[in-house]
Amino acid sequence: MENMAFKDKSIAILIADPASGVRPAMAGAMRELGFDKITSVDSLAEALNIIATDPIGWLITSIFPDTKVNALQILKLARQQQQLQNLKVSIFAAEEEQPLLPKAFSLGLFSCHGKPFNKDSFQNEMAEVLKSLETNNWNPTLTSAEYLRPILKAQNLTPALLKFEQNLNQMFPEEAGLLLHLAEAHFLNKNIQAGRTLLWQATQRQPELADHVRDLSERYLDNEADATDASWDLGTCVVVDPDSAAQVALQEALKSCAAKEVQIFDNGERCWEWLKANGEPDLLVMEWRLHGLSGPSLLQRCRSQGFHKVSIVVHSSLVQRQDEPLLREMGVTEIMPKPFRREDFLNGIAATVGQWQCPTEFRALEAKIRALLASNDLAEATNHMQLYLTKCGAGRESSRAQLEAEFAFSAGNYQVARDMAIKSMRLGNKSVTLLNLLGKALMRLREFAAALKIFQRANDIAPNSVARLCAMAETQQELGDTVAAKNSLGLASTLDPSNQDVINAKVNIGMATGDQEMVQQAINHFRPTDNILAYVNNKAVAHSRAGEFDSGIQLYMNALSTIPPENKRLHAIIGYNLALAQVRKKDIVAAITALETIPALADDPLARKIASLLARARTALAKGKPMQVFTEGAMLDSSTPIEQNASKLIGQFQSSDATASTACCHGLYIDERPDSETITALLANPPAFRIREAIVKG
Numbered sequence: 001m002e003n004m005a006f007k008d009k010s011i012a013i014l015i016a017d018p019a020s021g022v023r024p025a026m027a028g029a030m031r032e033l034g035f036d037k038i039t040s041v042d043s044l045a046e047a048l049n050i051i052a053t054d055p056i057g058w059l060i061t062s063i064f065p066d067t068k069v070n071a072l073q074i075l076k077l078a079r080q081q082q083q084l085q086n087l088k089v090s091i092f093a094a095e096e097e098q099p100l101l102p103k104a105f106s107l108g109l110f111s112c113h114g115k116p117f118n119k120d121s122f123q124n125e126m127a128e129v130l131k132s133l134e135t136n137n138w139n140p141t142l143t144s145a146e147y148l149r150p151i152l153k154a155q156n157l158t159p160a161l162l163k164f165e166q167n168l169n170q171m172f173p174e175e176a177g178l179l180l181h182l183a184e185a186h187f188l189n190k191n192i193q194a195g196r197t198l199l200w201q202a203t204q205r206q207p208e209l210a211d212h213v214r215d216l217s218e219r220y221l222d223n224e225a226d227a228t229d230a231s232w233d234l235g236t237c238v239v240v241d242p243d244s245a246a247q248v249a250l251q252e253a254l255k256s257c258a259a260k261e262v263q264i265f266d267n268g269e270r271c272w273e274w275l276k277a278n279g280e281p282d283l284l285v286m287e288w289r290l291h292g293l294s295g296p297s298l299l300q301r302c303r304s305q306g307f308h309k310v311s312i313v314v315h316s317s318l319v320q321r322q323d324e325p326l327l328r329e330m331g332v333t334e335i336m337p338k339p340f341r342r343e344d345f346l347n348g349i350a351a352t353v354g355q356w357q358c359p360t361e362f363r364a365l366e367a368k369i370r371a372l373l374a375s376n377d378l379a380e381a382t383n384h385m386q387l388y389l390t391k392c393g394a395g396r397e398s399s400r401a402q403l404e405a406e407f408a409f410s411a412g413n414y415q416v417a418r419d420m421a422i423k424s425m426r427l428g429n430k431s432v433t434l435l436n437l438l439g440k441a442l443m444r445l446r447e448f449a450a451a452l453k454i455f456q457r458a459n460d461i462a463p464n465s466v467a468r469l470c471a472m473a474e475t476q477q478e479l480g481d482t483v484a485a486k487n488s489l490g491l492a493s494t495l496d497p498s499n500q501d502v503i504n505a506k507v508n509i510g511m512a513t514g515d516q517e518m519v520q521q522a523i524n525h526f527r528p529t530d531n532i533l534a535y536v537n538n539k540a541v542a543h544s545r546a547g548e549f550d551s552g553i554q555l556y557m558n559a560l561s562t563i564p565p566e567n568k569r570l571h572a573i574i575g576y577n578l579a580l581a582q583v584r585k586k587d588i589v590a591a592i593t594a595l596e597t598i599p600a601l602a603d604d605p606l607a608r609k610i611a612s613l614l615a616r617a618r619t620a621l622a623k624g625k626p627m628q629v630f631t632e633g634a635m636l637d638s639s640t641p642i643e644q645n646a647s648k649l650i651g652q653f654q655s656s657d658a659t660a661s662t663a664c665c666h667g668l669y670i671d672e673r674p675d676s677e678t679i680t681a682l683l684a685n686p687p688a689f690r691i692r693e694a695i696v697k698g
Helices: 023-032 044-051 071-080 095-106 119-135 140-154 158-171 178-188 192-205 207-220 244-256 268-278 295-304 321-329 342-357 362-374 378-392 397-410 414-426 432-444 448-461 466-478 482-495 500-513 516-525 534-545 549-562 568-584 588-596 605-623 644-649 677-683
Strands: 013-016 038-041 058-062 088-093 111-114 236-240 261-265 283-286 311-315 334-336
Touching: 013 023, 013 044, 023 038, 023 119, 038 044, 044 058, 044 071, 058 071, 071 088, 071 095, 071 677, 088 095, 095 111, 095 140, 095 677, 111 119, 111 140, 119 140, 140 158, 140 178, 158 178, 158 378, 178 192, 178 207, 192 207, 192 378, 236 244, 236 268, 244 261, 244 283, 244 342, 261 268, 268 295, 283 295, 295 311, 295 321, 295 466, 295 482, 295 500, 311 342, 321 432, 334 342, 342 362, 362 378, 362 397, 378 397, 397 414, 397 432, 414 432, 432 448, 432 466, 448 466, 466 482, 466 500, 482 500, 500 516, 500 534, 500 549, 516 549, 534 549, 534 568, 549 568, 568 588, 568 605, 588 605
Parallel strands: 013 038, 013 058, 058 088, 088 111, 236 261, 236 283, 283 311, 311 334
Antiparallel strands: none
């Protein structure tokens, strides 16, 4: 491996410096460090000639800002040329050249060092690089990060530092020490609680880091409590309870433990209106039997609204045994009985919120990981998964399999999600959350009959889940059983007609079946983040791939018949997708007709797509040639896509060996600032480069 060439000193080194008196000293220093394949040149133009013919592994150079070829150009070239992907570049930069270094690291710089230097200081610098590589198990990315951090701090680029540390933690989740750097980045960005939590995680995963944690605590926490304690912050608390005496007692108790804000409600509906308007709180304490909107409906609306990070405490003596499966399914953090003693309540809240923010118990860790995945916070979910694996070792096999299934589902790998969920079931896991996960994975794999059986089994355990009844309805519709689908949807509506899952399912099923009344009742209640056409599009594309073009076209025509005429943009998107389906059927005339009937859109990028497709269709018809379609069709209001590298999470929990990046911090650190005039000038006029065969002498 290329990186092992550093370890065994077999790497070929090329030194570039304009000073003729300096190059021999640099080469001599590298020989004293044990390297023998060393070449030196006086310009990067000459260096590039050598790189074109010889397998150079490490270029040690000045920046050469005033010459034909400079170091930034070399770095950019290395990212563009497959043959140079393993080239490591170390730069020696003068004080006035320091502003160029963040850009250099974004292009894959390995390490940076100061000028001026002498032979001894140069040798010490290179020895430090080798020491860092050895400490980091010869991983150049982790070593490069050690040189990038002080540059970003010195130039006060702390938001960029935070993003970099988050990316680094996601790439190397098994490296507990990286949590310290991420914590420091949070402190520098004034995210104190996030930093404290990460320090606590670090000590839980690797107790040997305690001294480093203490150092960071002393630097950033102003003599606060030891960060290795499971500290917690109540933030905004919401209490909903019809009992005025309980309201007063709960408010006083929460205020006494430094809650920043406490909102009190005596009615579930009023509480919900506040939550919709103000967003997710840190803690929700709720009675189970509420006026206006029931406790089960309030709880499920919170989850369907995307409130996954709030810690929810049900504070009631009215919870029945049959309610408990739904409470577990909805991720309720704790159930506390009434009446209560103030001291017991405070202890319970401290333990509950502490476990939610800094989980140590397996159940709390599992719930936290699920909440983070549901919030698409894959980096934090990965950190907590590593902590979970550290604690459970080879135990808890069925729970571990379920969590791996949930990571796979979040990454869009539905086959792995299905297989790991089945493995968890075979190991004895019969939880409702596992059944839900398996059912959803089977739906995505279009194994609808099996999915329906799984949902029905879960429904036997917890029959009042609105989200699951909606999933059953969509599954039944996929199986062609419209009557059963509408019955399931009716049951969900009976539980809570205003639940977002009910609204979404009504639009999905209504558009697929052409039920105009059902769609028009619900369509105005869609959230901007919902993908209103995902269900119809996915189903139509599946028909198309199976060669069932007419079925897909009929779906779009059904959808068109249900949309209110004033919703011109939605009409336009469905009409565009209908035309694409007709192109796939090779019915160009029908596609042109569909496109010509689309209502006009002003200043909308979609109008350009429609015009482009129409022009192509007319040209194809005139020339008698077929059309090719390279897209599955436009989507309206698509939800935020999962990060492209999310799939890397799958399998990382099987092994602690993360793949080292050959391009150091390239792709992990991104310099989002516009290039300065100096950088723009340096990157202009890139040098020509082509790998050549070495000339054989003799």
